[in-house]
Amino acid sequence: MADRGVEVSRDMIGQSQNLVSSAATLIAAAVVIAALAPILLPLLALTAVPQAVASIAGERITYLATVRTFHDRRMLNMLRWHLTHKDQADQIRTDTLAPYLLEKYRASGVRVDRTNDQAAWQRARINLMGAAVSGLASALMWAGVMLLLGIGHISAAAAGTLVFTLRSASRGLYGIVGYGADLMRTGRYMDDWESFIREAAGQRLDRGNIVPGRPQHVALHRVTYRYPEADHDTLREVDFEVRRGEIVAVVGENGSGKTTLMKLLSGLNLPTSGVVAWDGVSTRDLDPHALWKRCAVVPQEFARWPMTARENIHLGQPQPEVDDAVRRAAAASGADTVISVLRSGLDTLLAREWWGGQALSSGQWQRIAGARAIHRNAGLLVMDEPTSDLDARAEHRIFSGLRQLARDRAIVLVTHNLANTIVADRIVVMESGRVTAEGTFGELTSHPGLFRDLWLLQQDRASVQEGSA
Numbered sequence: 001m002a003d004r005g006v007e008v009s010r011d012m013i014g015q016s017q018n019l020v021s022s023a024a025t026l027i028a029a030a031v032v033i034a035a036l037a038p039i040l041l042p043l044l045a046l047t048a049v050p051q052a053v054a055s056i057a058g059e060r061i062t063y064l065a066t067v068r069t070f071h072d073r074r075m076l077n078m079l080r081w082h083l084t085h086k087d088q089a090d091q092i093r094t095d096t097l098a099p100y101l102l103e104k105y106r107a108s109g110v111r112v113d114r115t116n117d118q119a120a121w122q123r124a125r126i127n128l129m130g131a132a133v134s135g136l137a138s139a140l141m142w143a144g145v146m147l148l149l150g151i152g153h154i155s156a157a158a159a160g161t162l163v164f165t166l167r168s169a170s171r172g173l174y175g176i177v178g179y180g181a182d183l184m185r186t187g188r189y190m191d192d193w194e195s196f197i198r199e200a201a202g203q204r205l206d207r208g209n210i211v212p213g214r215p216q217h218v219a220l221h222r223v224t225y226r227y228p229e230a231d232h233d234t235l236r237e238v239d240f241e242v243r244r245g246e247i248v249a250v251v252g253e254n255g256s257g258k259t260t261l262m263k264l265l266s267g268l269n270l271p272t273s274g275v276v277a278w279d280g281v282s283t284r285d286l287d288p289h290a291l292w293k294r295c296a297v298v299p300q301e302f303a304r305w306p307m308t309a310r311e312n313i314h315l316g317q318p319q320p321e322v323d324d325a326v327r328r329a330a331a332a333s334g335a336d337t338v339i340s341v342l343r344s345g346l347d348t349l350l351a352r353e354w355w356g357g358q359a360l361s362s363g364q365w366q367r368i369a370g371a372r373a374i375h376r377n378a379g380l381l382v383m384d385e386p387t388s389d390l391d392a393r394a395e396h397r398i399f400s401g402l403r404q405l406a407r408d409r410a411i412v413l414v415t416h417n418l419a420n421t422i423v424a425d426r427i428v429v430m431e432s433g434r435v436t437a438e439g440t441f442g443e444l445t446s447h448p449g450l451f452r453d454l455w456l457l458q459q460d461r462a463s464v465q466e467g468s469a
């Protein structure tokens with residue numbers, strides 16, 4: 001709703017100007033009428049009041065209808081996007097989903113139409129009543145003029161002046177009523193906007209202003225984390241650390257809290273209790289934007305920006321040697337082979353919706369996301385399943401490059417392919433929000449526990465596949 005406030009704020013100035021000019025017309029006319037026939041003034045007011053009441057009531061009806069249809073209009077917009085966007089097109093076909101989506105669309109459309117129809121009828125009734133009463137008052141007023149002329153209270157010349165002045169007074173009055181109602185409606189949207197701004201200010205990041213350097217050591221101390229809307233802790237008393245020069249792998253089953261741990265390390269979320277510290281300073285006390293400058297994250301669900309391949313890697317923050325740095329990062333993640341087959345190389349728009357744009361596969365996108373994080377050259381590199389969609393060669397390339405990257409970085413990576421954890425200095429095993437084991441690949445595979453179980457499962461599957469091949 002609040003976005004309407006931004007749209008209509010421009011209108012407010014014009015409406016105010018019109019209101020003032022109508023008021024000036026009315027006042028000038030009222031002075032003349034007061035001099036010639038003051039008795040007509042109350043009748044003049046009576047012609048405008050019912051219209052004013054009807055307009056204000058009408059605007060309120062429109063506003064309420066807008067509020068009431070908000071969710072459905074939003075749903076219509078979202079469904080329109082999903083129904084027409086190519087990413088979903090194949091799924092809509094294979095899932096034979098179109099009839100269901102169209103029915104949802106139709107239902108929302110019907111509700112919006114019904115509410116708008118009702119509002120239109122209500123407005124029409126109220127306007128009709130207002131106009132009828134005003135018309136009656138108007139007739140009385142003109143009868144009054146005739147009467148005054150008839151009984152000789154005013155001269156014919158004065159009556160002529162009155163007719164002219166009364167008409168301009170009515171114009172002024174209707175102007176005030178019309179523009180006043182417009183202004184009230186605009187004001188309602190502005191109120192929504194203001195309360196939105198107030199609420200948004202409350203959501204502002206309330207953190208310290210210490211500016212961190214390139215971190216040497218990032219750690220969690222007895223960290224518990226609960227999502228605001230959740231009813232249980234996602235992380236429970238987790239201790240964790242990573243140093244510059246080190247690669248730490250985090251493994252664990254779906255839902256064990258790995259992604260949540262990544263969000264805490266990178267200062268996206270603050271712990272519910274305990275401390276996440278960058279070189280001994282709590283992320284609570286660090287300037288969040290300065291922290292994120294020192295941090296490179298490959299999230300599990302990374303964004304596919306509708307920009308060029310170059311922009312998708314440097315993200316508007318190019319290194320001084322622009323394309324060289326972009327190409328180096330691309331080479332480290334395997335994105336170089338993606339770029340080399342693009343029609344216009346780094347200049348290719350990675351969005352098929354645009355003319356000249358090109359679509360990438362999930363794996364190709366993942367290489368771009370990897371290049372993005374490497375290009376940031378930040379002190380902490382966090383990768384959440386960065387190779388889940390990659391082919392074996394690309395995956396190997398990323399993992400064999402990690403040691404080189406780790407020379408001046410602390411690296412934390414989440415992976416499900418346990419063979420990848422061989423490159424890690426340390427492996428942290430998570431189960432239901434707790435760290436339940438920690439050690440090198442050799443240590444964890446030689447002791448009973450979740451890691452060895454998962455490892456044997458993966459081996460078993462590998463041997464089954466070998467056997468069946």
Ligand SMILES: Nc1ncnc2c1ncn2[C@@H]1O[C@H](COP(=O)(O)OP(=O)(O)O)[C@@H](O)[C@H]1O
Nearest residue numbers: 227229230234253254255256257258259260261
């Ligand atoms: N935004 C959220 N709000 C509430 N609960 C969440 C949210 N994100 C994740 N969770 C819950 O936290 C648990 C751990 O999630 P996550 O850290 O994503 O696990 P993993 O990455 O190990 O699969 C899950 O049970 C999930 O339902």
Ligand SMILES: [Mg+2]
Nearest residue numbers: 258259300384
């Ligand atoms: Mg995850």
